[in-house]
Amino acid sequence: MDQKELERIANDVRIDIIKSVHAAGSGHPGGSLSSADILTLLYFDIMNIDPEEPDMKGRDRFVLSKGHANPALYAVLAERGFFPVEELITLRKPGSRLQGHPNMKLVPGVEMSTGSLGQGLSVCVGMALAAKLDNDPGRIFTVMGDGEIQEGMIWEAAMAAVHYGLSNITAVVDWNGLQIDGSNEEVMTVAPIGKKFEGFGWNVLECDGHDMAALKEAFAAADEEKERPTVIIAKTVKGKGVSFMENQAGWHGKAPNDEQFAQAMIELGGEQ
Amino acid sequence: MAEEIKKVATRESYGKTLVRLGEKNKDLVVMDADLSGSTKTGEFKKVFPERFFNMGIAEQDMYGAAAGLALSGKVVCASTFAMFATGRAFEIIRNSIGYTKANVKICATHAGITVGEDGASHQTFEDIALMRTIPGMTVVNPSDGVSAEKLIEQVVEMYGPAYVRLGRAAVPIVYDEDEEFEIGKAKTIREGNDVTIIATGIMVAEALDAADILKDEGIEARVIDMFTIKPIDTEVIVKAAKETGAIVTAEEHSVIGGLGSAVCEVTAEECPVKVRMVGQLDTFGSSGKPEELKKEYHMTAADIVAAARNILQK
Numbered sequence: 379m380d381q382k383e384l385e386r387i388a389n390d391v392r393i394d395i396i397k398s399v400h401a402a403g404s405g406h407p408g409g410s411l412s413s414a415d416i417l418t419l420l421y422f423d424i425m426n427i428d429p430e431e432p433d434m435k436g437r438d439r440f441v442l443s444k445g446h447a448n449p450a451l452y453a454v455l456a457e458r459g460f461f462p463v464e465e466l467i468t469l470r471k472p473g474s475r476l477q478g479h480p481n482m483k484l485v486p487g488v489e490m491s492t493g494s495l496g497q498g499l500s501v502c503v504g505m506a507l508a509a510k511l512d513n514d515p516g517r518i519f520t521v522m523g524d525g526e527i528q529e530g531m532i533w534e535a536a537m538a539a540v541h542y543g544l545s546n547i548t549a550v551v552d553w554n555g556l557q558i559d560g561s562n563e564e565v566m567t568v569a570p571i572g573k574k575f576e577g578f579g580w581n582v583l584e585c586d587g588h589d590m591a592a593l594k595e596a597f598a599a600a601d602e603e604k605e606r607p608t609v610i611i612a613k614t615v616k617g618k619g620v621s622f623m624e625n626q627a628g629w630h631g632k633a634p635n636d637e638q639f640a641q642a643m644i645e646l647g648g649e650q
Numbered sequence: 651m652a653e654e655i656k657k658v659a660t661r662e663s664y665g666k667t668l669v670r671l672g673e674k675n676k677d678l679v680v681m682d683a684d685l686s687g688s689t690k691t692g693e694f695k696k697v698f699p700e701r702f703f704n705m706g707i708a709e710q711d712m713y714g715a716a717a718g719l720a721l722s723g724k725v726v727c728a729s730t731f732a733m734f735a736t737g738r739a740f741e742i743i744r745n746s747i748g749y750t751k752a753n754v755k756i757c758a759t760h761a762g763i764t765v766g767e768d769g770a771s772h773q774t775f776e777d778i779a780l781m782r783t784i785p786g787m788t789v790v791n792p793s794d795g796v797s798a799e800k801l802i803e804q805v806v807e808m809y810g811p812a813y814v815r816l817g818r819a820a821v822p823i824v825y826d827e828d829e830e831f832e833i834g835k836a837k838t839i840r841e842g843n844d845v846t847i848i849a850t851g852i853m854v855a856e857a858l859d860a861a862d863i864l865k866d867e868g869i870e871a872r873v874i875d876m877f878t879i880k881p882i883d884t885e886v887i888v889k890a891a892k893e894t895g896a897i898v899t900a901e902e903h904s905v906i907g908g909l910g911s912a913v914c915e916v917t918a919e920e921c922p923v924k925v926r927m928v929g930q931l932d933t934f935g936s937s938g939k940p941e942e943l944k945k946e947y948h949m950t951a952a953d954i955v956a957a958a959r960n961i962l963q964k
C-alpha cells in the first residue's frame with residue numbers, strides 16, 4: 379500500500395484510539411499511540427488476512443503481547459473491516475465485546491487474549507511450532523512493550539524460539555522508553571535490548587517505529603530470514619501524535635478529559 | 651493377600667496411554683519441561699519425536715506455548731511435576747489457557763506427599779485447589795492405573811482445558827481392566843449406610859482398607875471414588891449425605907481447598923452433615939519414604955478409620 383495512504387490510516391487509528399479511550403473514561407493511550415504505525419502497517423500492508431474470513435486457513439496471525447495497547451488493535455481491526463468503527467466507543471463498557479484487554483472469544487480478528495504481560499511471545503512459539511508441523515505458510519507476529527520484556531518469561535520464549543528455529547516469528551519491541559512508574563532506566567534498565575536478543579540468537583533489526591518505509595523494509599528483511607526468529611526494535615514515542623501526551627509516562631494509563639480530548643482532536647484533525 | 655495386589659504408578663499409565671492415543675490422534679502434541687523421564691512423556695517422544703517438544707526448565711513458557719499450539723488446532727498434553735505446573739505456571743494457565751478455553755491438558759505428575767525423598771519443595775498439596783478455581787477447568791485425579799488410562803483418554807478426547815493429577819509412587823490397582831469411567835460421575839465402589847468415605851487419587855485404596863477395618867467394628871462404610879474434582883458429582887454427594895448422615899473425605903492434598911472443601915461446598919448448600927477431612931493439614935511435607943510419610947502426615951487407612959469413628963461418636 380502507498381505510504382501516504384498508510385500514514386493517513388495510522389492517523390485515523392490515532393483518532394479512534396483517543397475517541398475510544400475518552401469515551402471509556404479509562405484505558406491506555408500512551409502505548410497505543412506509540413504502536414499505532416506498527417499495527418497499521420501490519421494489518422494494512424504486511425499480513426495476509428481477510429476481514430471477511432477471520433479464520434482463513436494459512437493466514438498470518440498477530441498476538442498483541444502488550445495487551446493494554448488494545449485501543450490500537452481494536453482501531454486497526456475496525457478500520458480494516460473486522461467490525462464497525464462505530465463500535466469503538468463502547469470500549470470498556472458493560473456488555474461491550476471490546477473488553478479492557480483483548481478477548482479472542484469476543485472480537486473477530488483478535489488471535490489471542492492477552493493483558494497479563496510477558497505471555498504473548500510464548501504463545502507465538504506455540505503457534506509457530508504448530509505452523510511448522512502443519513507446513514502452514516502463516517507467519518506469526520507480535521508486538522511487545524519495552525517494559526514488558528522485564529518479564530522473565532519473555533526470555534524463556536526467546537530461548538525456545540531460537541532452539542526450534544522459528545523463523546516464522548517476527549516480534550516487534552515497541553521501544554518508547556517509558557513504563558507506568560517512569561522511564562525504563564528509572565524502573566528497570568532494559569537496554570541494550572538488541573544485544574540481549576542477539577545474545578539469545580535472534581536476527582535483530584532496529585528502526586524508527588513511526589517511519590512506515592523503514593518499518594516496511596524491516597518486515598521485508600524479517601521475511602528473508604529463514605533460520606532464526608526476527609525481532610524489530612522499533613524506536614517509538616509514547617503518546618505519539620498528541621503533543622501533550624508525547625514522552626509522558628503519566629499518559630500510560632489515563633483517559634483525556636473533555637478539554638484534552640478537544641485539543642487532541644484538533645491536533646489529529648479528528649471530528650469531536 | 652496384600653502382597654499379591656498389583657501396583658502401578660499412574661505416571662506409568664500416562665506414558666503408555668500417550669503412545670496409544672498418539673497413534674490414533676495425529677493432532678496430539680506432547681510437551682515437557684526437562685522431566686520427560688520422570689513424567690513418562692519420554693515414552694511418547696520415542697515413538698513420535700516430531701510431535702514432542704522439550705521446552706527446557708521453563709514451565710511458564712511451556713504452558714504459554716501449549717496455548718499457542720492448542721489455538722492452532724492441536725491437542726496438547728503438557729507435563730512437569732505438579733508443583734511447577736500449577737504453582738509456577740498458575741497465572742499462565744489461568745490467563746493463556748483457561749481464559750481462552752485452549753485445548754491443553756495439564757498432566758502433572760509427582761503430586762502430593764508420595765513424591766517422597768525429594769521433600770517439601772516438590773510435594774504439592776495446593777494443585778487441586780489452584781486448578782479448580784479456574785473457570786472451565788476440568789480437574790481429574792485418577793486413583794489407580796486402570797482409571798488413569800481411561801480417564802486420560804477421555805480428557806484428551808474432550809475439548810477444553812483440563813488438569814490431570816498423577817503420582818510418582820506405585821499404587822494398588824483398584825479396578826478391573828474392563829471398568830468404565832465417565833468424567834463428572836463418581837463411582838460408589840462399596841455400599842454402606844453408616845458413614846460415607848469420599849476419597850480421591852491414591853486415597854481410594856486407603857479408603858477401601860479403612861472400610862474393611864470399620865466393617866470389623868460393625869460400621870458399614872460407603873466408599874466413593876471422586877476421580878473428578880471438577881465438575882464434582884453433586885448428586886452422589888447429596889445422596890450419601892442424606893443416606894449416611896456423615897462424610898469423611900480423604901485426599902493426598904491440603905484439606906484447604908481440595909476435595910474436602912469441594913464436598914463441603916456441596917453439603918453446606920444442599921444437605922448439611924458432619925464432615926471430617928483426612929488430608930495434608932496446614933503444613934509443609936518433608937523427606938522420607940512415601941509409606942512412612944503417609945503415616946507421618948496422617949493420610950492412611952488408619953487415619954480414615956479414626957475420622958470415621960470420631961464423626962460417629964459425635
